[in-house]
Amino acid sequence: MRYGTKDVLRGIDLTIRRGEVVALLGPNGAGKTTTVEILEGFRRRSSGDVRVLGADPNAPDESWRSRIGVVLQTWGDHPRWQVAELLEHMAGFYPNPRDVPTLLEELGLEREAGQIIQKLSGGQRRRFDVALGIVGNPELLFVDEPTTGFDPEARRNFHDLVERLRGDGLTMLLTTHDLHEAERLADRIVILIDGQIAAEGTTADLAEQARAETKVIWSEDGEEQVQYARDPSEVVWQLHKKFDGPIPDLQVHRPTLEDVYLQMVRAGEPQ
């Protein structure tokens, strides 16, 4: 993808399998929204091949559109409609929509069914955006920053909902800045930096690719000792021999997704 003379996506090669939940991570301006909008058919790519559910998103037909759900970052339309009213209206456009009262219950919005959309709180609004994205019972769901503004309970409920949707075979591509969320929800994480895929895989795969090291901590002569190692079992084995038994205050910390992600982002920054 090129805007004017600036290439913002540079040779992205990505396959997402049916039923997979993939999280797209990357710093601000990395190209996540551009990528997702191209896949959704909302933005025309400058070049390259794209297939989404077997079709080119540049030439979508109505049935293709009905198989795709989109949770946008903001939905500013229809502020005077009531929550259930707009969902029922939208459901009418799809051949096999979800049941609206059940959907409201799943998203903890049953008490807001008769509420005017304009009067929803920020978090309720976001949950309503999610409801709009899945009311058509899509096969593939794009979610941009799903839980921004959710309180912890709403976040937990959303994660439970994603688990259920995943159980039903829904394929999902989500962009998020919440690394715990990516780790919890995604089968695979794709890290996009400066318009290129810097790495992809599970958290463990990414740690391996970043050559991130595990932190081993123990006590010796009353002082905390720290050693970083790619193979902590070797360090623990050596310590066990040295102490001839249990290692005092032993802790082994595997690199988190946050450690790995920050390491990759910093490596991608201009020196």
Ligand SMILES: Nc1ncnc2c1ncn2[C@@H]1O[C@H](COP(=O)(O)OP(=O)(O)OP(=O)(O)O)[C@@H](O)[C@H]1O
């Ligand atoms: N319509 C546009 N015209 C020109 N440049 C654009 C346009 N839209 C996006 N860009 C540029 O493309 C790059 C990628 O933007 P994009 O919105 O895809 O990033 P992002 O990874 O989604 O960022 P964020 O996390 O901040 O939402 C940025 O440098 C941005 O300034």
